[in-house]
Amino acid sequence: MTTFHRRGLTEEAAEAAIYQACQKLRLPTMRGQFTDLAAQAAREQMSYLGFLAELLMAECDYRARKASDRRIKMANFPRQKSLREFDFDANPHVDPAVIHTLAGCDWVRKHLPLCLIGDSGTGKSHLLIALGTEAAMAGFKVKYILAAKLVNELVEAADEKVLTKAIARYGRVDLLCLDELGYMELDRRGAELLFQVLTEREETSSVAIASNESFSGWTKTFTEPRLCAAIVDRLTYGGNIIETGTDSYRLTQTTRAQAEAAAVASKAAG
Incomplete structure (x- = not known):
C-alpha cells in the first residue's frame, strides 16, 4: 500500500x-x-x-x-432536438413563453401530463423531444417511445405472461414521452393495455404525448367510446395542452430555404 x-x-x-x-x-x-x-x-x-x-x-x-x-441516452430519443432550434417565428401558434416555462420542468415535478396536438410537420415531435431532453438534463428519468411500439411491446409482454413487469418498467420513469399517438387505430386489447400504463402513472409520474389528432378525433384510435374518454381524461387532467396548428413547420422551413437558395443563385448568375 x-x-x-x-x-x-x-x-x-x-x-x-x-x-x-x-x-x-x-x-x-x-x-x-x-x-x-x-x-x-x-x-x-x-x-x-x-x-x-x-x-x-x-x-x-x-x-x-x-x-x-x-x-x-437512456431516454432513447430518435434524434437530437433542442428548444434553441425551434423556429417560433415559423409557428406563431406556439407561445415561446409557455414552452420556456415548461422547460423549467415544474410540470414533471408535479406529475402533470402534457399534450402536443397538431398536424404533421408542425413541430410537436420536435417540442416533445426537446422538452424531454430538458427534463433529462434536469435530473429526471425519461423514456421516449412511439405509441404503436409501446402497445406492441405490451401485447407481447401479455402473451409471454410478463405484463406486470413491463408495466412496472414504464412506471419507474419520471416522464414517459409518447409520440405519434393517433396515427393508427388500436384494437380494444391494445387500447386497454395502454390504459393500464397510463393508470399506473396517474398522479405519480408525468406523461407527455404528441398527436396529429384533436381529442374529438381520438375515437378513430380508441374505438371504444368509454375507454377513449378515460384515456383522454388521464392525459389531460390538470395538465398542459399545446396546439401546434395545421400549417407545416417543416414545409415552411423547406420553402424558405429553397427561396433563399434561389435568390443566391439568381444573384450569382446576374
Whole structure:
C-alpha cells in the first residue's frame, strides 16, 4: 500500500502523488485539471480553500454532465432536438413563453401530463423531444417511445405472461414521452393495455404525448367510446395542452430555404 506524506515532497513528486491519488479515488477531472488550476490559483493568489473548491466544483460539474448525458441516452430519443432550434417565428401558434416555462420542468415535478396536438410537420415531435431532453438534463428519468411500439411491446409482454413487469418498467420513469399517438387505430386489447400504463402513472409520474389528432378525433384510435374518454381524461387532467396548428413547420422551413437558395443563385448568375 502506498503511503502519502504531507511534507518534504518536491513539486514533481507532489504532482505524481496527486495524479496517483486521483486515479485511486476515480477523480478524472481533478486528475486532468489540477496542474492548470494550481497555476491559476498561484496567479490569482487564491487561498487553499478557494483552490480546493475550484477542483471539487470542476469534478462535480463533470459528473453532472456525464449523468445528464447518460439520462439523455437512456431516454432513447430518435434524434437530437433542442428548444434553441425551434423556429417560433415559423409557428406563431406556439407561445415561446409557455414552452420556456415548461422547460423549467415544474410540470414533471408535479406529475402533470402534457399534450402536443397538431398536424404533421408542425413541430410537436420536435417540442416533445426537446422538452424531454430538458427534463433529462434536469435530473429526471425519461423514456421516449412511439405509441404503436409501446402497445406492441405490451401485447407481447401479455402473451409471454410478463405484463406486470413491463408495466412496472414504464412506471419507474419520471416522464414517459409518447409520440405519434393517433396515427393508427388500436384494437380494444391494445387500447386497454395502454390504459393500464397510463393508470399506473396517474398522479405519480408525468406523461407527455404528441398527436396529429384533436381529442374529438381520438375515437378513430380508441374505438371504444368509454375507454377513449378515460384515456383522454388521464392525459389531460390538470395538465398542459399545446396546439401546434395545421400549417407545416417543416414545409415552411423547406420553402424558405429553397427561396433563399434561389435568390443566391439568381444573384450569382446576374
